[in-house]
Amino acid sequence: QVQLQESGPGLVKPSETLSLTCSVSGASISSHFWNWIRQSPGGGLEWIGYTSYSQGSNYNPSLMGRVNISTDTSKNQFSLQLTSVTAADTAVYYCARARGYFDSLDYWGQGMLVSVSS
Amino acid sequence: DIQMTQSPSSLSASVGDRVTITCRASQGIGNDLAWYQQKPGKAPTRLIYAASNLQSGVPSRFIGSRSGTEFTLTVSSLQPEDFATYYCLHNFNYPRTFGQGTKVEIK
Numbered sequence: 001q002v003q004l005q006e007s008g009p010g011l012v013k014p015s016e017t018l019s020l021t022c023s024v025s026g027a028s029i030s031s032h033f034w035n036w037i038r039q040s041p042g043g044g045l046e047w048i049g050y051t052s053y054s055q056g057s058n059y060n061p062s063l064m065g066r067v068n069i070s071t072d073t074s075k076n077q078f079s080l081q082l083t084s085v086t087a088a089d090t091a092v093y094y095c096a097r098a099r100g101y102f103d104s105l106d107y108w109g110q111g112m113l114v115s116v117s118s
Numbered sequence: 119d120i121q122m123t124q125s126p127s128s129l130s131a132s133v134g135d136r137v138t139i140t141c142r143a144s145q146g147i148g149n150d151l152a153w154y155q156q157k158p159g160k161a162p163t164r165l166i167y168a169a170s171n172l173q174s175g176v177p178s179r180f181i182g183s184r185s186g187t188e189f190t191l192t193v194s195s196l197q198p199e200d201f202a203t204y205y206c207l208h209n210f211n212y213p214r215t216f217g218q219g220t221k222v223e224i225k
Contacts, residue, residue: 108163
């Protein structure tokens with residue numbers, strides 16, 4: 001059974017960098033496509049991007065170059081960094097897996113609320 | 119980006135009712151669409167993939183179908199545990215985009 005778990009600070013100051021980690025069990029981070037998704041307080045879901053050990057990363061252009069997703073194969077984890085955050089980045093952040101490039105998201109983490117506030 | 123227009127945004131129904139939710143894609147996406155259910159405070163869970171394939175463990179009352187660029191999720195007989203919010207997600211290309219969601223409430 002594949003399981004994902006988000007971790008990181010729940011509060012980030014405006015203009016700083018949001019950093020989250022997703023720990024994966026039951027699957028190898030060296031395979032598949034590992035995604036970040038966020039859900040605003042209003043409820044809408046937004047795909048942030050993915051990383052793949054063999055095929056690199058791909059990000060949502062809406063985030064205008066502020067995002068980086070990377071993998072740590074030694075820990076079977078992947079991470080999200082979002083720079084220059086504002087209150088609009090306040091959301092529940094989910095990590096999720098897609099089996100392949102063309103596949104939908106099958107396994108999700110439980111989600112983590114990150115608030116941007118001074 | 120592909121736009122996914124989901125309707126209705128909410129609906130009220132009774133246990134045993136047949137419920138239909140629709141997502142329309144702004145361009146052709148083949149069968150590259152999934153449906154998710156989300157309960158308050160929980161992550162979305164996949165119900166349907168590739169437009170009409172039932173996720174393992176999901177009850178057969180959930181049915182996905184496609185007609186051109188319009189996709190439908192039908193719950194044939196609504197059960198108490200089905201009151202939740204439902205989202206569609208296309209997986210045709212990147213960026214992936216979701217529908218706006220449909221909240222199914224108890225009448």
